[in-house]
Amino acid sequence: MARIEMQEVAHSYHGNSQNLEDYALKRIHMTWEDGGAYALLGPSGCGKTTLLNIISGLLAPSQGAVLYNGKDVTALPPEKRNIAQVFQFPVLYDTMTVADNLAFPLRNRGVAPDAVRERVLEVADMLDLGTVLNKKAAGLTADAKQKISLGRGLVRSDVAAILFDEPLTVIDPHLKWQLRRKLKEIHEQARMTMIYVTHDQVEAMTFADQIVVMYEGEVVQIGSPEALYERPQHKFVGYFIGSPGMNFMACKAEGAIAHVNGAAIALDAALAEAARKASGKLEIGIRPMHLEVHDTPMADAVPAAVTFVEDHGNCRIVTLALDGQTLRARIPEGQTVPGDKAWLRFPPQWTRLFADERLVA
Ligand code: ADP
Numbered sequence: 001m002a003r004i005e006m007q008e009v010a011h012s013y014h015g016n017s018q019n020l021e022d023y024a025l026k027r028i029h030m031t032w033e034d035g036g037a038y039a040l041l042g043p044s045g046c047g048k049t050t051l052l053n054i055i056s057g058l059l060a061p062s063q064g065a066v067l068y069n070g071k072d073v074t075a076l077p078p079e080k081r082n083i084a085q086v087f088q089f090p091v092l093y094d095t096m097t098v099a100d101n102l103a104f105p106l107r108n109r110g111v112a113p114d115a116v117r118e119r120v121l122e123v124a125d126m127l128d129l130g131t132v133l134n135k136k137a138a139g140l141t142a143d144a145k146q147k148i149s150l151g152r153g154l155v156r157s158d159v160a161a162i163l164f165d166e167p168l169t170v171i172d173p174h175l176k177w178q179l180r181r182k183l184k185e186i187h188e189q190a191r192m193t194m195i196y197v198t199h200d201q202v203e204a205m206t207f208a209d210q211i212v213v214m215y216e217g218e219v220v221q222i223g224s225p226e227a228l229y230e231r232p233q234h235k236f237v238g239y240f241i242g243s244p245g246m247n248f249m250a251c252k253a254e255g256a257i258a259h260v261n262g263a264a265i266a267l268d269a270a271l272a273e274a275a276r277k278a279s280g281k282l283e284i285g286i287r288p289m290h291l292e293v294h295d296t297p298m299a300d301a302v303p304a305a306v307t308f309v310e311d312h313g314n315c316r317i318v319t320l321a322l323d324g325q326t327l328r329a330r331i332p333e334g335q336t337v338p339g340d341k342a343w344l345r346f347p348p349q350w351t352r353l354f355a356d357e358r359l360v361a
Protein backbone atom coordinates (compact mmCIF):
# COMPACT_ATOMS: atom_id res chain seq x y z
CA MET A 1 0.00 0.00 0.00
CA ALA A 2 1.27 3.45 -0.69
CA ARG A 3 0.80 7.11 -0.20
CA ILE A 4 2.17 8.69 -3.35
CA GLU A 5 3.48 12.24 -3.36
CA MET A 6 4.34 14.22 -6.43
CA GLN A 7 6.63 17.14 -5.68
CA GLU A 8 6.88 19.88 -8.28
CA VAL A 9 6.70 17.34 -11.08
CA ALA A 10 6.92 18.65 -14.65
CA HIS A 11 7.52 16.82 -17.89
CA SER A 12 8.52 17.82 -21.37
CA TYR A 13 8.98 15.32 -24.20
CA HIS A 14 11.30 17.89 -25.83
CA GLY A 15 14.12 17.89 -23.27
CA ASN A 16 14.49 20.49 -20.55
CA SER A 17 12.80 23.32 -22.39
CA GLN A 18 12.42 26.96 -21.28
CA ASN A 19 9.12 27.16 -23.13
CA LEU A 20 6.09 26.28 -20.96
CA GLU A 21 4.21 25.22 -24.09
CA ASP A 22 6.62 22.27 -24.47
CA TYR A 23 5.50 20.77 -21.17
CA ALA A 24 2.97 17.93 -21.28
CA LEU A 25 2.85 18.31 -17.47
CA LYS A 26 3.32 21.84 -16.16
CA ARG A 27 3.58 21.63 -12.38
CA ILE A 28 2.02 18.75 -10.49
CA HIS A 29 2.24 19.04 -6.75
CA MET A 30 -0.15 16.70 -4.98
CA THR A 31 -0.63 13.58 -2.87
CA TRP A 32 -2.50 10.36 -3.61
CA GLU A 33 -3.53 9.12 -0.17
CA ASP A 34 -3.00 5.49 0.78
CA GLY A 35 -6.10 3.43 0.02
CA GLY A 36 -7.84 6.13 -2.00
CA ALA A 37 -10.02 5.44 -5.05
CA TYR A 38 -9.12 8.18 -7.49
CA ALA A 39 -10.25 9.00 -10.98
CA LEU A 40 -7.91 11.03 -13.12
CA LEU A 41 -10.25 12.86 -15.45
CA GLY A 42 -9.54 15.13 -18.39
CA PRO A 43 -9.85 15.42 -22.17
CA SER A 44 -7.61 13.58 -24.59
CA GLY A 45 -4.11 15.06 -24.70
CA CYS A 46 -4.22 16.80 -21.29
CA GLY A 47 -1.42 14.62 -19.86
CA LYS A 48 -3.19 11.77 -18.04
CA THR A 49 -1.07 8.95 -19.46
CA THR A 50 2.10 10.99 -18.97
CA LEU A 51 1.22 11.47 -15.29
CA LEU A 52 0.35 7.79 -14.82
CA ASN A 53 3.61 6.67 -16.43
CA ILE A 54 5.55 8.96 -14.10
CA ILE A 55 3.77 7.42 -11.11
CA SER A 56 4.58 3.89 -12.29
CA GLY A 57 8.14 4.70 -13.32
CA LEU A 58 7.76 3.97 -17.04
CA LEU A 59 8.71 7.60 -17.53
CA ALA A 60 11.22 9.72 -15.57
CA PRO A 61 9.95 13.30 -15.10
CA SER A 62 12.03 16.19 -16.49
CA GLN A 63 11.68 17.90 -13.12
CA GLY A 64 10.53 17.11 -9.60
CA ALA A 65 10.28 14.02 -7.44
CA VAL A 66 7.92 11.10 -6.79
CA LEU A 67 7.77 9.69 -3.25
CA TYR A 68 6.20 6.41 -2.10
CA ASN A 69 5.49 6.44 1.64
CA GLY A 70 8.02 9.24 2.03
CA LYS A 71 10.78 7.49 0.09
CA ASP A 72 12.08 9.05 -3.13
CA VAL A 73 11.48 6.58 -5.99
CA THR A 74 12.00 9.01 -8.87
CA ALA A 75 14.95 7.02 -10.20
CA LEU A 76 13.40 3.55 -9.67
CA PRO A 77 12.01 1.51 -12.58
CA PRO A 78 8.42 0.13 -12.41
CA GLU A 79 9.44 -3.33 -11.16
CA LYS A 80 11.08 -1.74 -8.11
CA ARG A 81 7.97 0.27 -7.28
CA ASN A 82 5.67 -2.70 -6.76
CA ILE A 83 2.85 -1.33 -8.87
CA ALA A 84 0.29 -2.92 -11.18
CA GLN A 85 -0.63 -1.03 -14.32
CA VAL A 86 -3.47 -1.81 -16.73
CA PHE A 87 -3.15 -0.15 -20.12
CA GLN A 88 -5.77 1.14 -22.53
CA PHE A 89 -5.25 -1.81 -24.87
CA PRO A 90 -4.73 -5.40 -23.69
CA VAL A 91 -1.18 -6.41 -22.87
CA LEU A 92 -0.92 -10.18 -22.59
CA TYR A 93 0.79 -13.30 -23.91
CA ASP A 94 -1.28 -14.53 -26.85
CA THR A 95 0.28 -17.99 -26.91
CA MET A 96 -0.36 -18.67 -23.21
CA THR A 97 -3.65 -19.82 -21.76
CA VAL A 98 -5.84 -17.41 -19.85
CA ALA A 99 -4.86 -19.12 -16.59
CA ASP A 100 -1.14 -18.77 -17.33
CA ASN A 101 -1.61 -15.13 -18.25
CA LEU A 102 -3.32 -14.47 -14.94
CA ALA A 103 -0.72 -16.48 -13.04
CA PHE A 104 2.22 -14.71 -14.65
CA PRO A 105 2.61 -11.76 -12.23
CA LEU A 106 2.39 -14.18 -9.27
CA ARG A 107 4.86 -16.76 -10.61
CA ASN A 108 7.16 -13.90 -11.47
CA ARG A 109 7.22 -13.03 -7.77
CA GLY A 110 7.84 -16.61 -6.70
CA VAL A 111 4.40 -17.23 -5.18
CA ALA A 112 3.82 -20.91 -4.30
CA PRO A 113 1.91 -22.95 -6.94
CA ASP A 114 -1.06 -23.72 -4.67
CA ALA A 115 -1.49 -20.07 -3.80
CA VAL A 116 -1.19 -19.16 -7.48
CA ARG A 117 -3.91 -21.62 -8.46
CA GLU A 118 -6.23 -20.37 -5.75
CA ARG A 119 -5.76 -16.70 -6.59
CA VAL A 120 -6.12 -17.28 -10.36
CA LEU A 121 -9.47 -18.98 -9.77
CA GLU A 122 -10.58 -16.15 -7.54
CA VAL A 123 -9.70 -13.46 -10.10
CA ALA A 124 -11.17 -15.48 -12.98
CA ASP A 125 -14.38 -15.79 -11.00
CA MET A 126 -14.43 -12.05 -10.31
CA LEU A 127 -14.15 -11.27 -14.01
CA ASP A 128 -16.26 -14.16 -15.35
CA LEU A 129 -13.29 -15.78 -17.03
CA GLY A 130 -13.82 -19.15 -15.36
CA THR A 131 -15.03 -20.91 -18.52
CA VAL A 132 -12.10 -19.83 -20.71
CA LEU A 133 -9.23 -20.46 -18.27
CA ASN A 134 -7.70 -23.23 -20.38
CA LYS A 135 -8.09 -21.46 -23.72
CA LYS A 136 -5.24 -19.68 -25.45
CA ALA A 137 -5.60 -15.90 -25.19
CA ALA A 138 -5.04 -15.49 -28.94
CA GLY A 139 -8.47 -16.75 -29.99
CA LEU A 140 -10.53 -14.63 -27.60
CA THR A 141 -12.61 -11.51 -28.25
CA ALA A 142 -11.29 -7.99 -27.55
CA ASP A 143 -13.52 -7.80 -24.46
CA ALA A 144 -12.16 -11.03 -23.03
CA LYS A 145 -8.58 -9.97 -23.73
CA GLN A 146 -9.07 -6.74 -21.88
CA LYS A 147 -10.61 -8.63 -18.96
CA ILE A 148 -7.49 -10.79 -18.81
CA SER A 149 -5.41 -7.63 -18.84
CA LEU A 150 -7.49 -6.29 -15.94
CA GLY A 151 -7.11 -9.62 -14.16
CA ARG A 152 -3.34 -9.42 -14.47
CA GLY A 153 -3.53 -6.00 -12.85
CA LEU A 154 -5.70 -7.26 -10.01
CA VAL A 155 -4.12 -10.63 -9.34
CA ARG A 156 -1.45 -9.50 -6.87
CA SER A 157 -2.88 -8.36 -3.58
CA ASP A 158 0.44 -7.01 -2.29
CA VAL A 159 0.94 -4.14 -4.73
CA ALA A 160 1.43 -0.56 -3.56
CA ALA A 161 -1.14 0.74 -6.03
CA ILE A 162 -3.03 -0.21 -9.18
CA LEU A 163 -3.06 2.20 -12.08
CA PHE A 164 -5.70 1.87 -14.78
CA ASP A 165 -5.28 3.83 -18.00
CA GLU A 166 -8.71 4.03 -19.66
CA PRO A 167 -8.98 0.25 -19.28
CA LEU A 168 -12.54 -0.10 -20.54
CA THR A 169 -12.15 1.75 -23.86
CA VAL A 170 -12.51 -1.40 -25.98
CA ILE A 171 -15.26 -2.95 -23.84
CA ASP A 172 -18.93 -2.85 -24.82
CA PRO A 173 -21.16 -0.46 -22.81
CA HIS A 174 -23.09 -2.96 -20.69
CA LEU A 175 -20.02 -4.94 -19.67
CA LYS A 176 -18.26 -1.64 -19.03
CA TRP A 177 -20.84 -0.75 -16.43
CA GLN A 178 -20.48 -4.17 -14.74
CA LEU A 179 -16.69 -4.01 -14.68
CA ARG A 180 -16.68 -0.53 -13.25
CA ARG A 181 -18.86 -1.70 -10.38
CA LYS A 182 -16.63 -4.72 -9.94
CA LEU A 183 -13.55 -2.50 -9.67
CA LYS A 184 -15.29 -0.41 -7.07
CA GLU A 185 -16.17 -3.54 -5.08
CA ILE A 186 -12.59 -4.73 -5.29
CA HIS A 187 -11.44 -1.40 -3.97
CA GLU A 188 -13.88 -1.56 -1.08
CA GLN A 189 -12.58 -5.00 -0.10
CA ALA A 190 -8.87 -4.51 -0.66
CA ARG A 191 -8.54 -0.78 0.10
CA MET A 192 -5.46 -0.37 -2.01
CA THR A 193 -4.63 2.89 -3.73
CA MET A 194 -6.31 2.89 -7.13
CA ILE A 195 -5.95 5.50 -9.84
CA TYR A 196 -8.34 5.19 -12.72
CA VAL A 197 -7.74 7.33 -15.80
CA THR A 198 -10.72 8.29 -17.91
CA HIS A 199 -12.03 11.09 -20.11
CA ASP A 200 -15.62 10.18 -19.19
CA GLN A 201 -17.16 12.05 -16.24
CA VAL A 202 -19.80 9.37 -15.60
CA GLU A 203 -17.11 6.72 -15.41
CA ALA A 204 -15.07 8.91 -13.05
CA MET A 205 -18.02 9.54 -10.75
CA THR A 206 -19.11 5.91 -10.47
CA PHE A 207 -15.62 4.72 -9.61
CA ALA A 208 -13.99 7.36 -7.48
CA ASP A 209 -14.29 9.02 -4.08
CA GLN A 210 -11.96 11.74 -5.27
CA ILE A 211 -11.71 13.04 -8.80
CA VAL A 212 -8.53 14.67 -9.99
CA VAL A 213 -9.35 16.92 -12.93
CA MET A 214 -6.60 17.68 -15.43
CA TYR A 215 -6.56 20.36 -18.08
CA GLU A 216 -3.68 21.26 -20.37
CA GLY A 217 -0.98 19.61 -18.27
CA GLU A 218 -2.23 20.86 -14.91
CA VAL A 219 -4.34 19.45 -12.10
CA VAL A 220 -7.04 22.09 -11.79
CA GLN A 221 -9.10 20.50 -8.99
CA ILE A 222 -9.17 17.51 -6.66
CA GLY A 223 -12.50 16.85 -5.04
CA SER A 224 -15.62 14.77 -4.57
CA PRO A 225 -18.14 14.71 -7.42
CA GLU A 226 -20.30 17.05 -5.33
CA ALA A 227 -17.49 19.58 -4.82
CA LEU A 228 -16.68 19.58 -8.54
CA TYR A 229 -20.31 20.19 -9.29
CA GLU A 230 -21.00 22.84 -6.69
CA ARG A 231 -17.68 24.67 -6.44
CA PRO A 232 -15.64 24.22 -9.60
CA GLN A 233 -12.27 25.82 -8.92
CA HIS A 234 -11.60 26.41 -12.59
CA LYS A 235 -13.87 27.24 -15.53
CA PHE A 236 -12.80 24.04 -17.20
CA VAL A 237 -14.29 21.97 -14.35
CA GLY A 238 -17.48 24.01 -14.70
CA TYR A 239 -18.07 23.11 -18.30
CA PHE A 240 -16.50 19.65 -18.34
CA ILE A 241 -18.58 18.36 -15.40
CA GLY A 242 -22.36 18.41 -15.69
CA SER A 243 -24.57 18.22 -18.73
CA PRO A 244 -25.00 20.78 -20.04
CA GLY A 245 -21.99 22.45 -18.45
CA MET A 246 -21.90 25.62 -16.37
CA ASN A 247 -22.92 28.91 -17.99
CA PHE A 248 -20.28 31.64 -18.10
CA MET A 249 -20.71 35.30 -18.94
CA ALA A 250 -18.10 38.03 -18.99
CA CYS A 251 -19.10 40.84 -16.63
CA LYS A 252 -17.98 44.10 -15.07
CA ALA A 253 -18.65 44.53 -11.36
CA GLU A 254 -19.74 47.83 -9.89
CA GLY A 255 -20.64 47.71 -6.20
CA ALA A 256 -23.34 45.09 -5.77
CA ILE A 257 -24.10 44.81 -9.47
CA ALA A 258 -22.48 42.70 -12.16
CA HIS A 259 -23.05 44.23 -15.58
CA VAL A 260 -23.36 41.74 -18.41
CA ASN A 261 -23.52 44.07 -21.38
CA GLY A 262 -26.79 45.93 -20.68
CA ALA A 263 -28.13 43.50 -18.07
CA ALA A 264 -27.58 44.16 -14.36
CA ILE A 265 -27.26 41.12 -12.11
CA ALA A 266 -27.54 41.64 -8.37
CA LEU A 267 -24.66 40.31 -6.23
CA ASP A 268 -24.80 39.62 -2.51
CA ALA A 269 -22.22 41.12 -0.14
CA ALA A 270 -19.77 38.20 -0.39
CA LEU A 271 -19.83 38.14 -4.20
CA ALA A 272 -19.53 41.93 -4.42
CA GLU A 273 -16.53 41.88 -2.07
CA ALA A 274 -14.82 39.10 -4.08
CA ALA A 275 -15.50 40.99 -7.32
CA ARG A 276 -13.94 44.12 -5.87
CA LYS A 277 -10.76 42.27 -4.88
CA ALA A 278 -10.42 40.18 -8.05
CA SER A 279 -8.10 41.10 -10.84
CA GLY A 280 -8.16 39.84 -14.41
CA LYS A 281 -11.03 38.86 -16.66
CA LEU A 282 -14.17 38.58 -14.51
CA GLU A 283 -16.93 36.10 -15.36
CA ILE A 284 -20.13 34.98 -13.72
CA GLY A 285 -20.78 31.23 -13.65
CA ILE A 286 -23.99 29.41 -12.88
CA ARG A 287 -25.13 25.82 -13.39
CA PRO A 288 -28.14 25.32 -15.71
CA MET A 289 -30.12 23.74 -12.85
CA HIS A 290 -29.52 26.74 -10.59
CA LEU A 291 -30.53 29.45 -13.02
CA GLU A 292 -34.11 30.46 -12.16
CA VAL A 293 -36.39 31.00 -15.15
CA HIS A 294 -39.66 32.86 -14.54
CA ASP A 295 -42.46 33.79 -16.90
CA THR A 296 -43.27 37.12 -15.20
CA PRO A 297 -41.09 40.03 -14.13
CA MET A 298 -39.91 40.06 -10.51
CA ALA A 299 -37.37 41.70 -8.23
CA ASP A 300 -33.71 41.06 -9.15
CA ALA A 301 -34.71 39.29 -12.36
CA VAL A 302 -33.28 40.24 -15.74
CA PRO A 303 -35.24 39.85 -18.98
CA ALA A 304 -34.09 37.31 -21.56
CA ALA A 305 -35.47 35.69 -24.72
CA VAL A 306 -36.22 31.97 -25.00
CA THR A 307 -34.57 30.76 -28.19
CA PHE A 308 -34.82 26.98 -27.97
CA VAL A 309 -36.42 24.28 -25.82
CA GLU A 310 -35.21 20.66 -25.76
CA ASP A 311 -37.40 18.07 -24.08
CA HIS A 312 -35.27 15.49 -22.24
CA GLY A 313 -38.20 13.60 -20.73
CA ASN A 314 -37.49 14.30 -17.06
CA CYS A 315 -36.58 17.95 -17.69
CA ARG A 316 -36.33 20.57 -20.40
CA ILE A 317 -33.16 22.34 -21.38
CA VAL A 318 -33.98 25.91 -22.35
CA THR A 319 -31.60 28.07 -24.34
CA LEU A 320 -31.86 31.76 -23.54
CA ALA A 321 -30.42 34.95 -25.00
CA LEU A 322 -29.46 37.58 -22.44
CA ASP A 323 -28.17 40.71 -24.05
CA GLY A 324 -26.09 38.91 -26.63
CA GLN A 325 -25.02 36.06 -24.31
CA THR A 326 -26.32 32.51 -24.55
CA LEU A 327 -27.38 30.70 -21.39
CA ARG A 328 -28.86 27.30 -20.73
CA ALA A 329 -31.29 26.45 -17.97
CA ARG A 330 -32.51 23.07 -16.81
CA ILE A 331 -36.19 23.18 -15.94
CA PRO A 332 -37.57 20.22 -13.98
CA GLU A 333 -40.64 18.36 -15.17
CA GLY A 334 -43.87 20.00 -14.08
CA GLN A 335 -42.50 23.55 -14.04
CA THR A 336 -43.71 25.90 -16.79
CA VAL A 337 -41.37 26.99 -19.53
CA PRO A 338 -41.98 30.59 -20.63
CA GLY A 339 -43.08 31.10 -24.26
CA ASP A 340 -40.65 33.60 -25.71
CA LYS A 341 -39.81 36.06 -22.96
CA ALA A 342 -38.34 35.00 -19.62
CA TRP A 343 -37.01 36.64 -16.44
CA LEU A 344 -33.85 35.17 -15.00
CA ARG A 345 -32.72 35.17 -11.41
CA PHE A 346 -29.22 34.27 -10.27
CA PRO A 347 -29.57 32.95 -6.69
CA PRO A 348 -26.47 34.27 -4.88
CA GLN A 349 -25.77 30.94 -3.16
CA TRP A 350 -25.39 29.31 -6.60
CA THR A 351 -23.73 32.17 -8.42
CA ARG A 352 -19.95 31.92 -8.82
CA LEU A 353 -17.36 34.44 -9.89
CA PHE A 354 -14.24 33.57 -11.85
CA ALA A 355 -11.25 35.78 -12.53
CA ASP A 356 -8.90 34.67 -15.30
CA GLU A 357 -10.68 31.27 -15.30
CA ARG A 358 -10.16 30.59 -11.56
CA LEU A 359 -12.92 30.64 -8.96
CA VAL A 360 -12.83 33.68 -6.67
CA ALA A 361 -16.24 33.33 -4.98
P1 ADP B 1 -3.76 11.87 -22.39
O1 ADP B 1 -3.38 10.55 -21.82
O2 ADP B 1 -4.46 12.77 -21.40
O3 ADP B 1 -4.53 11.77 -23.65
P2 ADP B 1 -0.90 12.16 -22.91
O4 ADP B 1 -0.24 12.13 -21.58
O5 ADP B 1 -0.85 10.93 -23.73
O6 ADP B 1 -2.40 12.68 -22.73
O7 ADP B 1 -0.26 13.33 -23.76
C1 ADP B 1 -0.05 14.65 -23.26
C2 ADP B 1 0.69 15.46 -24.32
O8 ADP B 1 1.99 14.93 -24.53
C3 ADP B 1 0.01 15.47 -25.68
O9 ADP B 1 0.18 16.72 -26.25
C4 ADP B 1 0.78 14.41 -26.46
O10 ADP B 1 0.78 14.70 -27.83
C5 ADP B 1 2.17 14.55 -25.87
N1 ADP B 1 2.90 13.26 -25.88
C6 ADP B 1 2.51 12.10 -25.29
N2 ADP B 1 3.40 11.13 -25.44
C7 ADP B 1 4.41 11.68 -26.18
C8 ADP B 1 5.66 11.17 -26.68
N3 ADP B 1 6.04 9.91 -26.45
N4 ADP B 1 6.42 12.05 -27.38
C9 ADP B 1 6.06 13.32 -27.59
N5 ADP B 1 4.91 13.84 -27.14
C10 ADP B 1 4.08 13.05 -26.46
Ligand code: MG
Pocket: 048, 049, 050
Ligand atom coordinates in the same frame (compact mmCIF):
# COMPACT_ATOMS: atom_id res chain seq x y z
MG1 MG C 1 -3.88 8.63 -22.46
